[in-house]
Amino acid sequence: MGTRIRKAIGYALTDLEENDPRINWASPLLDFELFDGTSPDGEPMTFDGLADYIARNNPGSPIPGLLRVEAKIRPYTPLNDCVIHDTEGGDPAVLVVVPPSYLGSWTHSDDDIDYIEAHFGEGPDTDPVVTPVPGGFYPFNGVFMDRQTGLDLIAGRTMGFRHGIRDGVSPEELDGLARNIRLDGDPVDTPGPFTNAAEAVDRITPRLPEEVKHLASFGALFTDPLGWSGLRPVHYKWWS
Known part of the structure; x- marks a missing residue:
């Protein structure tokens, strides 16, 4: 498989160091070979599993319904696709979390137009680029x-x-x-x-989307329960 250009918008840490103590490196969300794993509490690491977790902890939240729709659209997509940390083609200092119900619209890869634009110069522009978006993304901007x-x-x-x-x-x-x-x-x-x-x-x-906070908690992504509060909205481009 060739190297593909990838883009995402989401919420990121951009200053990670090797074995950064803010991150739980044993989190199943960082096991990118995982397709059928469980959360630290033994729950399935799937969109439906996250929906069940949120429904129990936040009765009345509309998020579980959105996640169940996403689960039907992409039944074979592992939940850890919502966390981007590519140490090969990407920037190892960058970790991006994408709200699970927006995974389909906030990420894409192998886009023909992106590929052509990256080759406008003498050689392909394959350096990873992270761009802060201080205002955030609709519908979460302005809060x-x-x-x-x-x-x-x-x-x-x-x-x-x-x-x-x-x-x-x-x-x-x-x-x-x-x-x-x-x-x-x-x-x-x-x-x-x-x-x-x-x-x-x-x-x-x-402000972060609530499902980003729930995802981080469900997958024990951070060593501090408030570790998600350091995430900032970014646009990220890398090759992988």
């Missing part, structure tokens, strides 16, 4: 979380702070906008998570 705690932030107040940065308001006004941010669901009179603008800039990050 944010606190990367330190993984908790969701009220979108309107967070956007107000970001607009303050864009518009160049005074440092005092920007600090006030940062203090005005609240966690999603908190009463208005509850103190917010940030005391100043620098703290907010450091900790505000695009």
